[in-house]
Amino acid sequence: MIYDMKPDDIAGIYQATTLHLFCGISRRVFYSDIETPFPDGKLIVSITDREGIITHVNKAFVEMSGYTDEELLGSPHSILRHPDMPAFAFKELWDTVSVGGRWQGYVKNLRKDGGYYWVKATVIPNIRDGKIVSYTSIRRKPSRAKVEECIEIYRRLSAA
Amino acid sequence: MLYQFAVSPDFSPNFLPGWYVFNTWLQKQTKQNFHLEIYQSFQAQQEALSRQEIDLMYASAFDAAMLVRENGFLPVVKAEGFSDEAVIVASAENPINEIIGLSAGTKVAITANPDVYMMGMIMLESADLSANNIQFVNCDTYVTVAKQLLRAQADVGFFLAEAYDAFSDTIKSKLKVLVRSQISLIHHCLIVGSNLTHQRAELQKILLGMAQNEKGRSALKSLGFSSWVSVDDENMAFMIDVMNALAS
Numbered sequence: 001m002i003y004d005m006k007p008d009d010i011a012g013i014y015q016a017t018t019l020h021l022f023c024g025i026s027r028r029v030f031y032s033d034i035e036t037p038f039p040d041g042k043l044i045v046s047i048t049d050r051e052g053i054i055t056h057v058n059k060a061f062v063e064m065s066g067y068t069d070e071e072l073l074g075s076p077h078s079i080l081r082h083p084d085m086p087a088f089a090f091k092e093l094w095d096t097v098s099v100g101g102r103w104q105g106y107v108k109n110l111r112k113d114g115g116y117y118w119v120k121a122t123v124i125p126n127i128r129d130g131k132i133v134s135y136t137s138i139r140r141k142p143s144r145a146k147v148e149e150c151i152e153i154y155r156r157l158s159a160a
Numbered sequence: 161m162l163y164q165f166a167v168s169p170d171f172s173p174n175f176l177p178g179w180y181v182f183n184t185w186l187q188k189q190t191k192q193n194f195h196l197e198i199y200q201s202f203q204a205q206q207e208a209l210s211r212q213e214i215d216l217m218y219a220s221a222f223d224a225a226m227l228v229r230e231n232g233f234l235p236v237v238k239a240e241g242f243s244d245e246a247v248i249v250a251s252a253e254n255p256i257n258e259i260i261g262l263s264a265g266t267k268v269a270i271t272a273n274p275d276v277y278m279m280g281m282i283m284l285e286s287a288d289l290s291a292n293n294i295q296f297v298n299c300d301t302y303v304t305v306a307k308q309l310l311r312a313q314a315d316v317g318f319f320l321a322e323a324y325d326a327f328s329d330t331i332k333s334k335l336k337v338l339v340r341s342q343i344s345l346i347h348h349c350l351i352v353g354s355n356l357t358h359q360r361a362e363l364q365k366i367l368l369g370m371a372q373n374e375k376g377r378s379a380l381k382s383l384g385f386s387s388w389v390s391v392d393d394e395n396m397a398f399m400i401d402v403m404n405a406l407a408s
């Protein structure tokens with residue numbers, strides 16, 4: 001499940017907004033300017049079912065998102081949706097993977113404590129016997145220059 | 161029938177005798193003949209594979225993925241608690257201490273190991289380095305990679321973490337690790353080819369029971385781990401998905 005964020009969980013000075021998620025839920029989110037750097041040498045991994053509900057997470061995912069395993073498993077992946085991300089990016093992601101393709105992009109993710117972290121994500125469909133059974137996302141530490149470019153592009157896309 | 165057993169050329173030389181011990185144990189347990197061949201290079205192994213000369217193989221993740229996907233090999237077991245990781249290493253005298261300090265034009269010493277190459281390149285990516293803006297120094301072995309660093313003929317080198325860790329303290333004191341992967345998803349795997357796929361379940365059973373008696377335990381010890389765990393088709397399919405996702 002996915003719930004509104006709680007002010008008590010948030011670290012530092014924050015802003016508030018409401019996200020209208022694809023699953024029909026509106027979520028109150030709080031977000032700060034505190035960035036958590038991606039740890040060197042690690043990968044963040046999660047698997048979702050065909051609807052984008054999280055079914056598996058690795059340790060690095062738990063550490064970076066600030067949520068527990070229990071909070072993540074069974075929740076829609078939009079639990080990490082940051083208000084600075086343009087809807088366009090996720091539409092492109094879903095349009096690509098749902099027809100069997102592989103999507104790569106830079107994503108700003110929202111932590112449970114209102115902070116954020118940037119990743120370079122690769123999302124692939126898990127195809128067994130010719131059918132898509134689930135999706136996997138593997139995130140690596142992004143290049144800083146690429147993140148700076150994306151900040152600019154996403155700002156323009158969100159304003160448009 | 162005499163089956164051909166090959167071990168990936170990238171394992172640590174410390175375990176070379178261990179694979180012969182394992183092969184003897186395996187022949188006793190299965191009452192079948194296996195000939196162990198340890199190829200000196202990935203190239204030599206590749207040639208044997210293309211002649212379909214390998215029936216059982218302790219394969220690197222990259223080879224296992226390719227052979228399962230394209231040549232009908234099936235996964236059997238992997239070493240418990242082991243994953244393939246990479247380290248990026250520099251000379252201890254190099255003033256750079258972090259990947260982020262590296263710049264375009266960096267000379268990178270590498271071996272032909274595709275898994276280590278893939279992991280190393282992912283770690284360099286965060287410093288804006290790619291195959292387009294670095295220079296590669298190709299080496300036959302990890303010892304050569306270390307020599308290139310010590311002679312300042314390369315700035316950094318990629319190693320299989322296990323191989324680097326097995327170096328003597330004297331060598332390691334002249335080098336430093338800039339970054340170590342903690343991926344935990346990629347591993348060597350014992351796989352069977354078409355001549356042996358019908359015996360996969362039987363082999364798996366024997367190997368999973370290996371840690372249950374004294375002889376088996378001591379053979380495992382000489383390979384550097386304590387037991388085998390099974391790898392089923394789904395585990396393998398997932399590893400192949402992961403490798404595809406990481407490939408670029």
Ligand SMILES: Cc1cc2nc3c(=O)[nH]c(=O)nc-3n(C[C@H](O)[C@H](O)[C@H](O)COP(=O)(O)O)c2cc1C
Pocket residue numbers: 020021022023046047048052076077078079080081082085087090093097107109123135136137
């Ligand atoms: C395997 C997989 C991983 C995903 N990972 C993330 C993620 O890390 N952060 C994120 O905001 N959205 C992620 N998404 C996209 C979400 O499903 C969702 O589309 C997005 O958060 C936007 O929310 P919305 O579609 O409800 O508008 C992922 C989707 C898949 C299939």
